[in-house]
Every structure is written in C-alpha cells, then in structure tokens.
Amino acid sequence: MGLIVELTHRCPLQCAYCSNPLALVPRSDELDTETLCRVLDEAAALGVLQVHFSGGEPMARTDLAALVAHANRRGIYTNIITSGVLLDRQRMEALLAAGIDHIQLSFQDSEAQRADDFGHYRGAHARKLAAAELIREAGLPLTANFVVHRANLDRLPAMMALGEALGAERMEIAHVQYYGWALANRASLLPSADQLAEATRLVEEARQRLRGRIAIDYVVPDYYAARPKACMGGWGQRFINLSPSGHALPCHAAETIPGMIFPSVREQTLRSIWEEAEAFARFRGTDWMPDPCRSCDRREIDWGGCRCQALALAGDAAATDPVCDRAPDRAGLLAALDDRAPAEDIRPRRYGARLEPA
C-alpha cells in the first residue's frame, strides 16, 4: 500500500496541465510538521511501504528533509516528485542525509524556451538540468518525467533523448490526465488520435532500443482507449492520497465529487480512515457498481474505471467510466474528443485565478 502526500499546493511553476484542484489550498491551511510525522508513524503501522511526497512543489516545504528522515526511520521507502527548480546543492545534501531513496524530476519540454514559457518561469529548464546533475552526482536513481500533450508531442523524440543524455534510470512519458487545471484546459491540451498513435509508436521503439538500460513507463490518456484505466488500482484499495490541508482521499481528484465528506488526519488516525471511513468504502470493490460493470468480466481488473472521470464526463461519479465503450453514457466523452481550443486559450495554474470548469 502506498501513501501520496501532497505537502503543499504552492509551486513556483504554473503548468496548465497541473492536476491540482482549481481551488488551491493556501499555505495557512497546510498540515504542520508534527502532524505529518504522526501520519507517517500511522502509515508505517498500517503497512505502508512507500511514501510519495508530491504537491504542488514538495520542496516549497522547508521541512521536507525532516519528513523524509522521519519516514526513513519508520522503514518507509521515500520518493519525491518534484519540478526540481528549488533543488540546490544544500538541499540535496540535506535530503541525502535524511536517507532519500528516489527522486522523480519532471520536465515541461525538451527545449528551454518552450519549457519556461509553459511553466511561466524564466530559467526553470536550466535549473532542472542542474537538478538532474545533482541527483546523478549524489548517486541516486533518477526518473525523468515528461508530461506530454498536444502542444509538445512533436518533441517527444527530443524529450526521450534528453532523458537518455541525463542518465536517467527510468523515464516516464505521461500524457496529461484530465483533472483539476488540466481538465479546465483540456480543449487546448488533448492530442488528436493520430498524435497519440504516433507517440505510442515512438515510445515502443525507444523501449526496444533502451531495453535493459532505461525503463520507460508510459501513461496514456484513456480518452481514446476502449477500456478505462484501473484508477489508483481501485478506489480505496492501494493508495491513500493526503491533501495539503489533511484530507485523506482515495484519489487526488476525489474532492471534486459532490456530496462526499473526506475525513481529515487532523481528527482521525490513518487506520480508522482506511478501515472505517464511509468515503473510502463508497466505491471500494464491486458492490457499488451499476450495470454494465456489475456483470462485466473486467470488473476486478479496471474496477469500473475512474470515479472522477465518470463525474467529469457523465456528471455522475457512480457511473461506468464513459471511456469504456460499454458505458451507457458516452456523450460527454465524445464531445470532449471534438472540443478543440487553440493554445492561446490555455490558462496557467495560479492562486487566486480560480476558474469555472471548462
């Protein structure tokens, strides 16, 4: 079982594909170090073996190294998912001393100018390259993460070449997942079916070529798939996602589902949340399923798909994921596939720039 800790929504970058919610949690609502350490203790006792510190930008928290050290003392494998722009030598040393196991570094593009434009941060790309260097020097494994979408897919080969040149152990080529800000910007980001097919072909080719040297994880936008993804390995089955304000969620976008109350780690232990919370039980397993999932032979493979996607595309979190071609209501999905907006319409992720969902 894994724990994802979104330490903060603060981030120096403003990626339009960010899956954070439109209503970003302000710093004053973030959990404090003491509470987070208690949660890590509870996680270890619950059998959590891996913790992923993410955000926002987890390095925006000055206590990151202290939290890594705490998790490490509890025997939990620690991973940081970062944009890298705040990683300097001093912080790298602190993280190393804390026993960090792995860092995943994300890139917006292969070209500095375009990457900086997309993230609205001058010099970000150069800082990421320096961060990759620091990670390598420290002898840590490096995962280079490239988020791809309509506007940067042309440069996929160059991105993979960059990952190779940086000496990454793993690369993650992740198509944008349409939640939060990414959902609001979907019409400008969603690739065409042809673009997707070409990307998949290029990744396959690179996988063959790099076999045994660099592993490539490939995350597709399942909008074009015939079957949905098993979101989070099934609702409430493999992950707890902690929001910056302390809400325990079965998936990071779950707070978009109306009428659900998510328990807070400020008030409850992780164990009682995992074992007793109504919100975790709501879509766990197969009992909640409507037809056609209920009688489908794939119900324990994809668990009916993603609840937040069902909400976004069919207006009902308890519906069969509309991505599935067996789903009764696919109108929203088909409309989304046709909905195209120009790149100029992209709205960067910003505090105080709360948007109405597209």
Place this chain on the structure above:
Amino acid sequence: MSGGEDALPRFRRGVRFRFDEIRQQWTLLAPEKLFLPDETGTEILKLVDGERSAGAIIDDLAARFDAPRDVIATDVLATLDDLAARGALTL
C-alpha cells in the same frame, strides 16, 4: 538475456531490500515498484552484495540447503535474470 554464473549481481540504485516488521516478510522496494520475494528469492537476495558472483551465491546455497547444485543453479540464475529484467538488479 542471462547473466550466467560469472555475473556480479548488485541492487540497482534506489532499490532497497529490507525486512518488513508488519508483514514479517522481506520486501524489495524500488521506484514505483514493490516485490515480495518468495522464500527462495529471499535467500538469494540476502546474498546479493555486489561482491559475490552468481556462482558464489549458488555455492553458498548448495552448501546450506539439501539439493543438488545444478537444481539450485537453475533456480538462482532464473531468479536473478527475472529481477534484472524487472529493473531491481544489474548483473
């Protein structure tokens, strides 16, 4: 791809092999991955230190367990190859 008996298995960067008190079981943790090795796998992994060759691991296990060396060798090499293919070890 097989490493053979001369291979020098070692954990890849970022891979941790540790005993989990809660499960009372050895676990192999890697970026975005978790392996729960079976008994044979655990005995093999305990001997992976970047200094012992695959052959030396086989010798060690053959001396301690009551099975013909070639049977153990087949097991060990297959397990090491599998873990290498899954990104946990280099050979």
